[in-house]
Amino acid sequence: MRPASFEYHRATSLEHALELLGEFGENGRPIAGGQSLVPMMNFRLARPGHLVDINRLPLDAIEIVGPVLRIGALTRHIAYLDDPWIARHFPAFLDAVHYIGHPTIRRNGSIGGSISHADPTAELPAVSVLYDADIVARSVTGERRIKAQEFFLSAYVTALEPGEMVVAVEFPIPPASSTGSFIELGERSGDFATASIGISLEHGGGKVVRAAMVCCGADLFPMRAPDVEDFLVGKSLADPPAAEAGRIFAASIDPVDDHIASADYRRGLIAELTHRAIEAACTRALDKS
Incomplete structure (x- = not known):
């Protein structure tokens, strides 16, 4: 299929991009790599009347700014693989990058596009929720920071307002004293994930001091697992109750049936991935100790 007609800018x-998006409102969309938006337009699931090309904007830096790692919205996925800050501080992020699509998607897709698209199976929305990231959005009226857990409202639905753009x-x-892991399973390498689990751990004295966990595949957006996070605190890194944690989480979710997998299959898969991700994170923590 071909997309509905639109005007290109x-x-x-x-400032020019924000002016255009403010003028077009709900009828305008920014476009960079187009790896998510263009297929949606081709199937006429998205019909923006105006596309604003933002590829020339200086929004592709990865830098430390005070206590945060700031990644510009136009940073391409392939750039994360060689970034020393991500490798040093965000192991679950680095794991997740290897599951992102295919080489063409990794070369052209951007973090801003992935976050804004809010595919419930996508890796970068999950990583942003896992690490309590702030999504920085701009419009002609100013800038605001939105917590990742509050940004993703449903499948392909975010807290962005008309005229706003992720920057x-x-x-x-x-x-x-932290580490983590990210594991997912799809039908084939590069396909959309059937389910994925990300873990981030702080550790000391051979035990878990703090835990964070995110899951894709259990709901229409990346979801945290506070019961599992609390359960893991104080547990031994050498012998973590990973299988029990997986059972606890699986009992708390109500995944959907669809053409990819049944709810029962997803529940069992999520329990197993939780088990594996926790063990992988604990092994890395011991290796760092």
């Missing part, structure tokens, strides 16, 4: 600056994602830098 090339933004020459961030960066800010990840608080975890303590040195």
